[in-house]
Amino acid sequence: MTEATKMMLVQVRIADGVWEGLLSGADTDAPAVAALHAGRAVEGVEVTPVPGKAGQFAVRVPIPAWALNEGVQTFVLQSGGQTLAQFTLVAGQPLEEDIRAEVSLLRAELDLLKRAFQRHVREG
Secondary structure, three states: OHHHHHHHEEEEEEEEEEEEEEEOOOOOOOOEEEEEEOOOOOOOOOOEEEEOOOOOOOEEEEHHHHHHEEEEEEEEEEOEEEEEEEEEEEEEEHHHHHHHHHHHHHHHHHHHHHHHHHHHHHOO
């Protein structure tokens, strides 16, 4: 099993424009972690050892202004070609309209199923 297969990266929080996570299962050396958004590398990723915790590292990814746009934005964190984690940011008015349309569609489908079920109960 390679080092990349043993590693696990979990989100801790997003605060002040920085995604923070905890990487475990790595060797004593800090692994190289890359963050990508739409195939573009995010600069300034930091991987630092957690004091007193062998094999654990704090990972910080600054969220660049160029990546903040309307819609859904997904960031992927990788090491050694393996995806360790991903996070998503959602913003903008068009998204609200998309969600409203989706909820409306779900309600219509639910009403259709409800009528079909009621018809089935009456006939059966």
